[in-house]
Amino acid sequence: MLRLEARPEASRVWSIASPVLALALTVVIGVLLFLALGKDPVRGLQVFFWEPVKSAYALGELTVKATPLLLIALGLAVCFRSNVWNIGAEGQFVLGAIVAGGVALMADKTTGRWIVPAILLAGVAGGMLWASLTALLRDRFNANEILVSLMLVYVAEQLLFYLVFGPWKDPAGYNFPQTRTFESVAQIPRLMQGSRVSIGLLIALAGVAVLWVFLFRTRAGFAQQVGGLAPAAARYAGFSSRRALWVALLVSGGCAGLAGALEVAGPIGQLTPYVPAGYGFAAIIVAFVGRLHPVGMVFSAVLMSMFYIGGELAQSRLGLPKSLTGVFQGLLLFTLLACDTLIAYRLRWAREPVVPAKAGTQRSAPATAAKTEALDPRLRGDDGESRGTA
């Protein structure tokens, strides 16, 4: 009989190996799925894991999709580390896109290049505004942030539909529900000719560095996370949980809104009903698979971007629905959560229940300490040097 036995402390190896194993399991399930559909699994894997990286152009497209995923995930990591469950990044992304789009529509032939920073700031403001609604309701009314932020996703989408079907509709657009294409001056500058990669990539990578410093090298970043790990300790130390809530939601809302601005003034170039592409939800998976660690999320954002591109290619080359992307995304998070068990537990073949070495080991083991209010530390990848062992 296979049994789980608590490890004396969380396994470092497994905190990195678990996402790798989860990916392997997802691939195996993917192969079975292709076989069940009567498609060639080798071809399927090629489309998902080789095509997106085989040429310079493909790598560029991979980066284009990884950028918003990474930006949103950076903000979400701050939330999840502080035990704030912002599930509505998709809505914050849409609001950022709307406000940024509004600014971009003001540009005409005579507008200067200053419009670009204005668009980006508008996106940040839009995302922050939307997230602050969730923060306000949680702070003042104790309303559950999971439900509020999610409901606001639907509201944000309807707001976008209202604008593109109504007041902002392009009069010369043959009645299609979309705004006019933004002036070229309002386009986010690209990094090089012939590729759609924009300065958004640099912003996202700068964000990785800033977040790393904030989380692991500043007192504010430490205070921000203690509430998520040990609420009682945070209260004792006088760290404000209200402040942590507002910081977490404003940062993640701002990041999501910025991603929205980069998306509409970048690859899309106008507001359409298809702005919400699920990046806000996919970024949640990016955050968990990347261990809520800034550097880890770079890798997981690229992986998730592969799933997106693979899904599009599967549609055009194998005649499979694009929604295959969502299937793999969900599977990856499922398998990851299951594999993360190995961080705190070891598998043992045992005839009989494993008796702990001494009474109370399970209670005192840091890896399995009863996690009453705190976010499961197993989901977090921390820098060892940033925090002594408690």
Added chain:
Amino acid sequence: MESYALLFAATLNAGTVLALAALGLLVNEKAGVVNLGAEGMMLCAALAGFVAVVHTGSDVLGFVAGAAAGAVLAAAFGWLVIWLNTNQYATGLALSLFGAGFSAFAGIRYVQEKLPERPRFSIPVLGDIPLVGPALFRQHPMVYVAIALVLFLVWFLYRSRAGLVLRSVGESPDSAHSLGYPVRRIRLAAVVAGGALCGLAGSYLAVIYTPLWVEGMVAGRGWIALALTTFATWRPARVLLGAYLFGGVTMLQFHLQGSGVEVPSQFLTMLPYLATIAVLALISRNPAWIRINMPASLGKPFHPGT
């Protein structure tokens, strides 16, 4: 007047979808497990029910297929959160994301399908009473099933031994464990039952309420059902009332659209979501009130033998 009777009937119909799902979630929350996967379970069940009806022509088989789909997904979720102690929020979210993706993927061939015209239901004699008849006695049987389910759950949770054990597992799993109750199995049974009811709600939506299948057709009802358990402070009868209230908000939206009120349709579509936020804020305002009513171990993992 006639139109109001029809509006009332439609409200009961729309409320039934929410009531079935919310009652299911209530059962697994009473046992101490939060399942954020309702939206995903309902989507997969909606598709399973629709496909079953397309191929067999039997509504009953559609409901069975939907409930089975919900139960299977809930069992996978339950195994992860109860035996592997994964984080309940993250796992439920994974289920919702997976369910949305999988149903869109598997259902692509059924998007254009139409179900045959449904027979109209009416209880003899009672259905012919003016005004009251159309409003109350010409509903699909599932509407009455939802009401019966509330009565059953009130009896089960508060008047039966098994229900007492279920609640004790949600309030204090350690005490239940020390009395010799198989806490994890009871929790799994509650989660699977909750999933089956969410599945029933999903299949009712696709087979009776809208009769069609489109990607993402559950449109947040799973999340609203989740909020309903909180609104109702975990009481079955209040869940039903809350569900009808929200069914009413949904119907109000169509009623306003039909009555020529000069509001863009998108703002009317927002109504149920905004109403959810508003009610959630009002009910949650008093933390003590929530804390008194909430199952004490809700969302907390249970480690036997510690």
